[in-house]
Amino acid sequence: MKPGALIIPLFVAIPLAGAFINSVIGKKNKAISDIIGVVITAVLVVLSLLSVYYVNQSGLIPYSVGSWKPPVGIGLVLDGLSSFMLVTVNIVAFLIALYSVNYMERFTAKFRFFTLFLLMVAGMNGVVITGDIFNLFVFLEIASVASYALVAFGTEKHELEAAFKYAVMSTVGSLFILLGIVLLYSYTSTLNMADMAVVISKSGFSNIIIFVTVLFIMGFGLKAALVPFHAWLPDAHPSAPAPISAMLSGVLIKSLGVYTLCRIIYNVIGMNVVISEVLLFLGAVSMVIGVFLAIGQWDFKRLLAYHSISQIGYVILGIGLWTPLGILGGLFHLLNHSLFKSLLFLNSGAVEHATGTRDLKQMGGISEKMPVTSGTGLVASMSIAGIPPFNGFWSKLIIIVAAVQANRYGYAFWAVLASVMTLASFMKVMKYGFYGKLRAGLESVKEAPFYMQLSMVILALLCVSGGILLLPELRAMFLDSAQTALSQGTGMAASILNMVKI
Amino acid sequence: MVVYVLCLMFFLVGIYCILRKRNIIKIIVGVIISEYAVNLFFLLVGYKSSGRSPILCSDRDVQYMAAHMVDPLPQAVVLTSIVIGLATTALLVAIAMRIYGKYRTFDITKIRELKG
Numbered sequence: 001m002k003p004g005a006l007i008i009p010l011f012v013a014i015p016l017a018g019a020f021i022n023s024v025i026g027k028k029n030k031a032i033s034d035i036i037g038v039v040i041t042a043v044l045v046v047l048s049l050l051s052v053y054y055v056n057q058s059g060l061i062p063y064s065v066g067s068w069k070p071p072v073g074i075g076l077v078l079d080g081l082s083s084f085m086l087v088t089v090n091i092v093a094f095l096i097a098l099y100s101v102n103y104m105e106r107f108t109a110k111f112r113f114f115t116l117f118l119l120m121v122a123g124m125n126g127v128v129i130t131g132d133i134f135n136l137f138v139f140l141e142i143a144s145v146a147s148y149a150l151v152a153f154g155t156e157k158h159e160l161e162a163a164f165k166y167a168v169m170s171t172v173g174s175l176f177i178l179l180g181i182v183l184l185y186s187y188t189s190t191l192n193m194a195d196m197a198v199v200i201s202k203s204g205f206s207n208i209i210i211f212v213t214v215l216f217i218m219g220f221g222l223k224a225a226l227v228p229f230h231a232w233l234p235d236a237h238p239s240a241p242a243p244i245s246a247m248l249s250g251v252l253i254k255s256l257g258v259y260t261l262c263r264i265i266y267n268v269i270g271m272n273v274v275i276s277e278v279l280l281f282l283g284a285v286s287m288v289i290g291v292f293l294a295i296g297q298w299d300f301k302r303l304l305a306y307h308s309i310s311q312i313g314y315v316i317l318g319i320g321l322w323t324p325l326g327i328l329g330g331l332f333h334l335l336n337h338s339l340f341k342s343l344l345f346l347n348s349g350a351v352e353h354a355t356g357t358r359d360l361k362q363m364g365g366i367s368e369k370m371p372v373t374s375g376t377g378l379v380a381s382m383s384i385a386g387i388p389p390f391n392g393f394w395s396k397l398i399i400i401v402a403a404v405q406a407n408r409y410g411y412a413f414w415a416v417l418a419s420v421m422t423l424a425s426f427m428k429v430m431k432y433g434f435y436g437k438l439r440a441g442l443e444s445v446k447e448a449p450f451y452m453q454l455s456m457v458i459l460a461l462l463c464v465s466g467g468i469l470l471l472p473e474l475r476a477m478f479l480d481s482a483q484t485a486l487s488q489g490t491g492m493a494a495s496i497l498n499m500v501k502i
Numbered sequence: 503m504v505v506y507v508l509c510l511m512f513f514l515v516g517i518y519c520i521l522r523k524r525n526i527i528k529i530i531v532g533v534i535i536s537e538y539a540v541n542l543f544f545l546l547v548g549y550k551s552s553g554r555s556p557i558l559c560s561d562r563d564v565q566y567m568a569a570h571m572v573d574p575l576p577q578a579v580v581l582t583s584i585v586i587g588l589a590t591t592a593l594l595v596a597i598a599m600r601i602y603g604k605y606r607t608f609d610i611t612k613i614r615e616l617k618g
Contacts, residue, residue: 134579141586145593152597160601161613167597168520171533171590178540178583179513182576186547191575235616 001063002499004054007047008063008076011086011129012139014040014047015122019115026111033111034101040118041094044125048086055083056477060492062131062500070131070500071192077131077496080481081331085128085259087478088335089251091462092342093121095455096250099346100243102449103353107241113153120146120247124255131496133181133268134191140177140223140256144170147252151240162232162239169232173222180215183208184268197268197493209269216264217278224257226316227286230309234293237308238301238358242349245301249308250342254334258312262319262486270490271322279320284411287313287418295425300348300358300433303425304341307384310418311337317415318399319486321406328483329398336391336466340383343459347377350448350456351433360429365438369445372453374434376460381430383463385423391466505546513539526598526608533594537587541580548573 018040026033054061061078064070097117104110123143130136148170152163185191187208188199200209218229225233233253237245265275290310297303315337318330350373351366352358367374383390386397396419403412447453469478485492516536520529549572556574558567598608605613 134582138582138586141590145586145589148590148593148597152600155600157604158615160597160604161616164526164594164597164601165616167590167594168529168533171594172517172520172536175536175540179543182540182544182547185544185576191579239616 002054002058002061004051004058004078005061005063007050007054008061008078008129009065010047011044011051011125012122014043015118015125019118019122022111022118023115026114030110033114037097037114037117038094038101041090041097041121044090044121045087045094048083048090051078051083051086052478054078055080055481060496060499062496064500070497071190071195074135075131075192075194075496075500076129077194078129079485079492080483081259081263081485082128084331084335084478084482085255086125088338089121089124089128089255092250092338093117093124093247095459096243096246096342096346099246099349099452099455101451103243103349103452104241106353107153113150113241116146116150116153117244117247119143120150120252124251127255127260131193132191133184133193133196133264136193136260137174137178137181140260141174143252143256144174144223147244147248150244151236151248153241153244154239159239162235166232166236169222169229173219173229175219176215176222177219180212180219183212183215187212193264193268194493194496197270197490198497200268201270201490201493205272213265213269213275216261216269217275217282220257220261220264221282222257224253224261224312224316225286225309226257226282226312227289227309228282230286230290233309234302234305237305237345238299242301242345242352245305246342246345246349249305249345250338253308253312254315254338258315258319258334266486266489267492268490276320276322279316280408280411283313283315283317283320284414285313286310287317288414291418291421291425295421295428298360300351300360300363300429301345302358303360303429304344304348307422307425308337308341310422311341311384313418314396314399314415317411318395318402321399321402321408323402323406324483324487325398325405326402327486328479329395329402331482331486332469332479333392333395333399335469336383336395336463339459339466340380340390340392340463343376343380343456343463344384346452346456346459347373347380350452353448353452354445355442360432363433363439364442365434365436366442366445367434368438369442370447372456373448376456377434378430379460379463381426383466385426386419387423389464389467391463391469394467394470506543509539509543509546512536512542515539524610526601526610526613529610530591530594530598534587534591537583537590541583541587544576544580544583548576 063076065074126139148167188196222229294306315334383392386393519532553572556571
């Protein structure tokens with residue numbers, strides 16, 4: 001067993017154990033559920049940074065659950081892309097848990113919130129590290145079911161309506177994914193992803209693979225809210241409590257939608273020109289339609305939700321370019337978007353906490369009263385709009401450069417246009433929401449409590465310093481290893497199987 | 503072949519129910535039907551006509567058994583999938599009950615406060 005293999009199952013086991021303990025003893029002692037939530041996510045951050053170190057030391061790390069060797073048993077695989085996603089998911093989850101300590105005070109059953117939250121984190125980590133396609137489906141459903149319950153957490157009219165819509169649409173998406181898995185199983189007679197990739201690359205392309213690809217693009221596209229499948233997102237994300245909106249928009253749609261889609265298309269089925277065209281088209285459409293729908297919104301969180309659709313379009317566009325630079329840009333944008341979008345949702349939560357409104361027309365001038373919230377909000381807005389030197393600028397620049405290098409001038413143009421529109425809509429947010437004259441009735445507004453400020457400030461610092469990841473040493477450690485995991489394509493499968501056999 | 507077509511029709515009935523029905527409970531039933539159709543399809547993939555149950559016994563050799571057994575893996579996996587379906591359904595029903603408590607109706611055309 002390679003060094004570091006033992007930490008792989010901990011990514012699922014620790015949050016699951018935390019959720020269980022929390023549901024048992026959290027009701028009696030309120031402080032303990034906060035401590036469990038924050039400490040467990042902090043441990044996961046440390047472990048995920050450790051996993052980056054181990055992946056750089058020894059490359060691919062397989063782990064066989066219960067010593068049943070794959071392809072018979074369930075295999076977990078840690079590679080560059082997995083460790084990249086683990087860092088993204090766990091950093092955001094930790095900061096959101098910190099934020100929830102103060103924010104969730106207004107709900108009665110806070111320990112239930114942390115239980116569901118940890119279940120969702122367990123599901124997302126599981127999706128990222130698993131090497132077995134049915135196991136991936138199970139973790140995907142764990143995270144999804146927890147997120148349906150979390151969207152409905154407030155049990156008010158809007159929450160319930162949004163949660164029902166989200167649950168039904170997402171279940172249909174899951175069914176398409178399961179159908180795809182069944183067809184792949186009947187074609188390859190294995191459920192191990194590496195084994196599947198070997199069988200598919202041996203037997204060549206056939207009609208059933210095309211059908212399965214379409215099913216996966218539909219299913220995972222629904223989870224990732226790409227444009228023809230996006231109708232649930234603008235309802236579900238604003239209705240949830242602010243930390244959950246941040247979690248859903250920040251990491252859930254990425255680990256359940258984008259990561260799984262890329263992983264299966266690149267590493268199992270194998271990328272080809274047609275899929276690349278489809279992804280580019282879906283990405284560009286989401287990017288442009290998302291931003292056009294966003295610009296007219298007056299509800300702060302709804303506006304942010306539409307921007308999530310648009311920014312996911314950038315990620316898919318970068319990954320769909322099928323060049324190393326494009327994949328790198330797409331993945332880097334995925335990380336950056338999870339940082340600044342969760343920061344923006346946390347800002348909207350802080351504003352709602354203080355003023356009780358999400359309507360931009362009823363806000364205005366609160367920057368004097370809430371300097372930390374509006375300052376971090378400004379940082380996040382400039383990041384998402386792509387103003388240098390914030391992190392969003394670098395990743396968008398890489399995606400646009402990659403599109404130009406691949407001779408996709410049209411897509412590069414749409415990316416620039418969507419970026420300009422993003423800037424316009426965030427100027428509107430800043431003008432109406434935070435700056436300008438203080439609106440009457442908001443004189444008694446107070447700044448957010450300590451933990452909420454702390455997590456917002458940390459996220460803002462990460463947004464400012466995100467560009468550091470492009471320095472050659474850090475880039476080789478973190479982004480390049482994630483990008484090579486995808487660009488290797490189905491070649492990775494053989495090396496996983498070889499490693500397991502020894 | 504007929505079984506697969508029937509299974510597909512079963513799935514389509516479920517999808518039709520989700521898309522066209524206005525009653526929340528009927529939508530949930532649609533979700534259940536399409537879930538069962540996919541589970542059934544998974545079982546059919548491992549099915550072998552006049553095959554025997556996948557239990558190794560000592561009176562036959564392994565080669566013979568392997569040739570005549572149905573595939574055990576889909577059966578094991580479908581169990582998990584059914585449990586997941588149970589969780590989803592329970593949550594959907596719980597949400598539907600809460601929706602009824604707030605709106606006093608199951609009709610989705612009257613539950614439209616969000617713009618979509």
